[in-house]
Amino acid sequence: MKKRQIQRMITAMTLVTAGIVAVPLAQADNFTQADLDRWQQEYQAVVSEGEQLFHGGLGNKNTVSCDQCHPNAANTHAETYPKFQQQLGKVAVLGEMINWCIRNPLESKPLALDDPKMIALQAYILQERRGVALAPGKH
Amino acid sequence: MSKIDRREFLKRSGALLAAGSLPLTLVDVAFGKASTDDFTFAYISDSHLTHLKGKQFVRNWDRGLIRAVAEANLMDPRPDFFFYGGDIAQLGKPEEIDHGLEILGALRGNVHYVMGEHDYYLDLGEHWRKRLGPDHYSFDHKGVHFVVLNSIKTFDDWTYNKWPSAAERMHQMARLDNPQGSPFMVGDKQRAWLKDDLDKVSKDTPLVVMSHSPLQKIYKGWNFWTDDAEQIQALLKPFRKVNVLYGHVHQIQTNQIGNISFNAAMATSWPWPYPATYKQQASYMPKLTVNMNRADPFFERDATGWQFINMHTGRVDVNYRLPGNQNRVVAWDDKAGHPDDTQFQDAADRIPPQTHY
Numbered sequence: 041m042k043k044r045q046i047q048r049m050i051t052a053m054t055l056v057t058a059g060i061v062a063v064p065l066a067q068a069d070n071f072t073q074a075d076l077d078r079w080q081q082e083y084q085a086v087v088s089e090g091e092q093l094f095h096g097g098l099g100n101k102n103t104v105s106c107d108q109c110h111p112n113a114a115n116t117h118a119e120t121y122p123k124f125q126q127q128l129g130k131v132a133v134l135g136e137m138i139n140w141c142i143r144n145p146l147e148s149k150p151l152a153l154d155d156p157k158m159i160a161l162q163a164y165i166l167q168e169r170r171g172v173a174l175a176p177g178k179h
Numbered sequence: 180m181s182k183i184d185r186r187e188f189l190k191r192s193g194a195l196l197a198a199g200s201l202p203l204t205l206v207d208v209a210f211g212k213a214s215t216d217d218f219t220f221a222y223i224s225d226s227h228l229t230h231l232k233g234k235q236f237v238r239n240w241d242r243g244l245i246r247a248v249a250e251a252n253l254m255d256p257r258p259d260f261f262f263y264g265g266d267i268a269q270l271g272k273p274e275e276i277d278h279g280l281e282i283l284g285a286l287r288g289n290v291h292y293v294m295g296e297h298d299y300y301l302d303l304g305e306h307w308r309k310r311l312g313p314d315h316y317s318f319d320h321k322g323v324h325f326v327v328l329n330s331i332k333t334f335d336d337w338t339y340n341k342w343p344s345a346a347e348r349m350h351q352m353a354r355l356d357n358p359q360g361s362p363f364m365v366g367d368k369q370r371a372w373l374k375d376d377l378d379k380v381s382k383d384t385p386l387v388v389m390s391h392s393p394l395q396k397i398y399k400g401w402n403f404w405t406d407d408a409e410q411i412q413a414l415l416k417p418f419r420k421v422n423v424l425y426g427h428v429h430q431i432q433t434n435q436i437g438n439i440s441f442n443a444a445m446a447t448s449w450p451w452p453y454p455a456t457y458k459q460q461a462s463y464m465p466k467l468t469v470n471m472n473r474a475d476p477f478f479e480r481d482a483t484g485w486q487f488i489n490m491h492t493g494r495v496d497v498n499y500r501l502p503g504n505q506n507r508v509v510a511w512d513d514k515a516g517h518p519d520d521t522q523f524q525d526a527a528d529r530i531p532p533q534t535h536y
Contacts (some may be wrong), residue, residue: 095354102237103229111356111401112459114452115474117536127477141476145239145449172458179531 083163086156090164093157100148106141106161113168120178134162216322216385216492221251223283223485224264224426225446227297230274239479240269243447244282247485250500252287254487259320261286262488264426264444265295265331265391271349273306280310291318295391295426296331296363296402301349303338304329315369317376323385323490326376330365330390330405330425337361355401355451362399363392364406374414385420385493392427395434395441398454398462403428415439420493429483431499433509434465435517441465442497442509442518450474450482453535469520471499471507472532478503 094113096105110116121134128136135158139150151158226244229237251261263283268275276298283290294314298307304314314329332338342348351359365373380386388394394411397403405411415421421439429451432443453470454462474482480502489496494511497518501507512519523529 102231104237104239107354107356108227109449109451109474109476111451112457114454114457115535127475137476144476145479169458 086160086163087167088164089157090160090162090167093161094164098142098146098148098157100142100146102147104146106146109145113165116165116169117178118162118165118169119172119175121176123177123179134165138162138165216490218259218321218490219254219256219487220260220262220490221254221258221286221485221487222262222264222424222444222497223247223251223447224293224444225266225295225429225448226279226282227266227269227446227448228275228279228282229269230272230278236275236278237269240448241278241282243449243480243483244279246480246502247447247500248282248285251485251487252285258288258487260289260291262389262424263290263292264389264424265293266297266426266446266448267295267307268297270346270353271298271301271306273302276306276310291325291327291389293327293389293391293426294329294331296352297349299329299331300338300352301345315372321490323387323493324380326373326386326388328365328369328373328388328390328394328411330392330394331363331427332366332369333361333364360402362404362406363402365390365394365411366407370407370410370414373411377414377418380418382417383419386415386418386422387490387495388415388421388423390423390425393425393432393441393443394423395436395465397428397432397464398460400457400460400462401451401454403454403462412436412439422493422495424488424495424497431468431471431507431509432465433467433469433518433520435467440495440511440518442495444486445471445482445484445499445501447483447485456535467517467519467524469507469509469523469529470533470535471501472504472530473535 094106096103098105118134121137122131124130125132125137133153135153138158138161142148142150223244227240228244229240231237251258267279292311294304294307298304308314315327317324317326319325338348342351351357354360390405392405393403394405394408396405396408416437419438423439423441424444425441426444426446428443429446429449430443430453431445432441434441450471453464455464471482481504484499484501484504486500487498489498495518496508496510499507499509507523508521509518510521523533
């Protein structure tokens with residue numbers, strides 16, 4: 041009995057000590073307005089990069105740019121992905137359709153789906169589509 | 180193959196091609212009785228030919244124009260003439276304009292040209308005018324008065340003072356969704372010319388006014404817009420029958436404002452979204468418009484095309500020729516007093532691809 045009580049005390053003390061040590065570090069649920077501002081800035085910087093890539097910044101040799109068919113990224117329907125693309129014969133994500141455009145009208149090489157340029161293009165496209173309800177699968 | 184055999188072969192294959200691919204029967208349907216007022220003309224627009232280097236151009240846009248020219252040449256009966264609605268070039272380069280005029284040179288007949296912003300903002304239209312003459316003019320044909328306007332000018336400050344180079348100015352105007360852009364306008368000088376020109380024309384004479392941008396206000400953000408549209412409409416108002424045809428928008432648009440009918444041209448290059456699909460801004464699409472079908476990006480000519488105009492009793496029927504798609508006809512409806520899509524005007528008759536979102 042006594043031995044167990046001692047063990048419990050030691051465990052509790054350890055936890056308290058650990059707690060005290062941990063207090064000065066930020067907790068996951070303890071972010072500030074400054075954090076929010078910084079995260080928004082990080083996001084907006086990627087949106088801006090995406091806007092630039094979308095408007096001729098991809099460096100493809102035939103110089104065709106995304107905005108030639110999609111001003112303000114309209115007619116990209118980001119909210120409908122993933123969806124079945126009959127021409128691909130499968131359910132595809134937005135990035136695969138971006139790569140389709142890069143390969144065909146832009147006559148260039150597709151990007152990896154986690155390429156920072158691919159992420160930036162999607163950030164811009166979704167930013168221009170903000171407020172539209174999600175409608176996966178819709179045609 | 181002997182010389183005669185070959186000539187005969189070419190003649191026959193030409194006839195087969197014409198009969199097989201383009202039976203333009205609609206031309207004769209509406210008006211049985213012969214009248215000097217009835218004629219057709221072809222209307223091709225917005226090719227955006229893009230020069231890369233040397234003799235290289237973007238293949239896709241070249242193909243669109245080449246196809247339209249080949250098809251327009253097969254019209255039967257022959258059109259009285261052709262109209263080109265503007266934006267031969269993408270970045271206003273002499274190479275692009277020359278390349279376009281070489282392709283358009285295959286058209287078998289007279290071609291009238293309209294200036295587009297992509298033809299203008301590099302050298303302010305100098306090369307275009309050198310090749311094609313004045314950018315605004317008028318002529319009469321079989322009792323119809325045709326007027327061509329240059330509607331893509333803008334504020335002098337934007338044109339002359341804002342950009343470090345002509346190339347930069349062209350790049351800025353070439354971007355449709357540019358927040359640094361500037362609204363199109365016909366301007367005081369040309370409006371004074373228009374007034375003067377129209378003063379000499381009887382109010383009963385049917386008018387066809389050709390411009391690049393719509394002479395009505397639809398969406399300023401993409402310059403589906405002419406800033407002095409109301410002032411031009413006021414000059415057109417005293418005439419009984421007025422038809423405005425315009426390019427720039429790369430889509431079917433239909434409207435009626437008082438006595439003025441408006442019809443837009445499809446592009447040979449690529450389609451543009453309807454402004455309502457951009458959810459961050461309001462726009463004003465005329466309610467008479469029955470949308471073109473949404474583009475299938477896997478067919479590169481989809482939602483592009485050209486049109487021929489059936490001109491009868493001073494009114495315009497637009498016959499849209501849409502590769503790989505069902506052709507569309509937006510015809511003057513005398514009872515309704517406005518143009519109608521002959522198949523899809525009634526909301527109940529529309530099909531899913533005509534819904535854009």
